[in-house]
Amino acid sequence: MKGPLPESDSGNGPFTDFETGSTAGPVLPSRPAEAPCLGCPALAFPVRRAINCRERQRTVVVVDMRLRRIGPALLAAALLAAGCRGSNPSPGESPASPASPPAGQAQVLAVKIDNVAAARPATGLGSADVVYVAPVEGGLTRIIAVFSAKIPDVVGPVRSARETDIAVLAQYGRLAFAYSGAAPQILPALRGASLVNAAQSDVPGAYFRQPGHPAPHNLYVRTASLPAGRGPAPPAVLAFGPAPAGGEPSTGTTIGYSSASYALSWSSGSWLISMDGTPFLSTEAGQLRAATVIEQKVGITYEPFAEDATGARAPVAHTVGAGSAVVFRDGRSYPATWSRPALAAPTAFATSTGQALPLASGPVWVFLVPAGG
Numbered sequence: 469m470k471g472p473l474p475e476s477d478s479g480n481g482p483f484t485d486f487e488t489g490s491t492a493g494p495v496l497p498s499r500p501a502e503a504p505c506l507g508c509p510a511l512a513f514p515v516r517r518a519i520n521c522r523e524r525q526r527t528v529v530v531v532d533m534r535l536r537r538i539g540p541a542l543l544a545a546a547l548l549a550a551g552c553r554g555s556n557p558s559p560g561e562s563p564a565s566p567a568s569p570p571a572g573q574a575q576v577l578a579v580k581i582d583n584v585a586a587a588r589p590a591t592g593l594g595s596a597d598v599v600y601v602a603p604v605e606g607g608l609t610r611i612i613a614v615f616s617a618k619i620p621d622v623v624g625p626v627r628s629a630r631e632t633d634i635a636v637l638a639q640y641g642r643l644a645f646a647y648s649g650a651a652p653q654i655l656p657a658l659r660g661a662s663l664v665n666a667a668q669s670d671v672p673g674a675y676f677r678q679p680g681h682p683a684p685h686n687l688y689v690r691t692a693s694l695p696a697g698r699g700p701a702p703p704a705v706l707a708f709g710p711a712p713a714g715g716e717p718s719t720g721t722t723i724g725y726s727s728a729s730y731a732l733s734w735s736s737g738s739w740l741i742s743m744d745g746t747p748f749l750s751t752e753a754g755q756l757r758a759a760t761v762i763e764q765k766v767g768i769t770y771e772p773f774a775e776d777a778t779g780a781r782a783p784v785a786h787t788v789g790a791g792s793a794v795v796f797r798d799g800r801s802y803p804a805t806w807s808r809p810a811l812a813a814p815t816a817f818a819t820s821t822g823q824a825l826p827l828a829s830g831p832v833w834v835f836l837v838p839a840g841g
Contacts, residue, residue: 594753607726624688641699709826759830
């Protein structure tokens with residue numbers, strides 16, 4: 469197996485991802501419906517039963533919040549000491565038959581998706597229930613897409629995980645998380661988290677490279693070949709319902725990062741999404757749309773280690789706590805606050821007067837924006 473490949477977000481400099489596995493694979497179909505049979509026995513994978521330790525993890529998080537923040541290695545050690553273990557496919561084990569989800573839970577999959585210019589258009593992103601846009605090195609962004617109601621056959625391009633992802637996804641229970649790899653320093657935290665790790669190194673047969681796209685922006689995943697994850701579906705995590713009174717009419721807005729920008733435009737009952745001045749497309753859906761868009765202001769700290777060959781350190785977005793936000797729905801904008809008291813708790817939104825602020829039915833995009841930025 470190959471070691472880490474140096475990669476870059478732009479494709480023009482030293483690589484930053486930590487990916488393993490073959491650099492060649494089947495050609496990505498032009499439409500997911502034309503994908504080869506995903507039930508092929510050759511793509512079967514072993515699945516190890518995981519311990520659901522969300523309650524134990526919540527105990528650890530109380531300590532973490534008091535200390536403000538502990539490093540990934542210490543976090544992993546604390547989780548393991550509490551008896552909390554992640555779930556990973558293990559070579560040599562028999563494939564597990566998917567079990568019926570417990571009451572109130574569903575199949576939930578998250579995929580880390582590349583979104584720089586060389587990676588667009590995306591594939592499968594139009595089916596996501598919730599899309600989180602998170603800052604990464606160099607002022608760029610990457611996407612954490614959560615799927616449950618409809619899981620597409622193929623999703624990508626897939627990129628590497630960050631520490632931010634662990635906290636964002638904890639509110640969805642023991643979901644499956646597909647990613648290309650991760651920096652060695654955060655792998656213990658990923659392995660100790662209450663999720664099903666489905667990285668390229670865990671399930672190499674599920675991933676393939678798409679010819680015609682430059683590496684590292686050409687890695688895709690066949691979702692049917694991934695281990696199943698279970699947890700509360702997005703409607704059980706985020707509150708949906710009628711809009712409250714108030715808000716201001718809005719035809720659109722821009723949301724900026726230091727090296728990436730997004731534009732929203734209200735059209736035909738949803739927000740059209742553009743990135744860096746061009747429509748943000750997904751191959752199966754055209755221009756991406758959202759029923760609700762949230763600009764969530766979060767605190768940012770930085771990893772103590774270099775994430776890539778240039779020496780850049782990855783930002784960590786803190787999504788447990790409270791802060792300000794703006795919620796866009798139904799052609800209106802609402803000044804808001806967000807709160808999330810613990811890692812396993814859902815994020816709640818309220819108006820500036822403290823009234824609950826539910827989201828509109830349909831896809832949700834959450835932009836994690838540095839507070840004060």
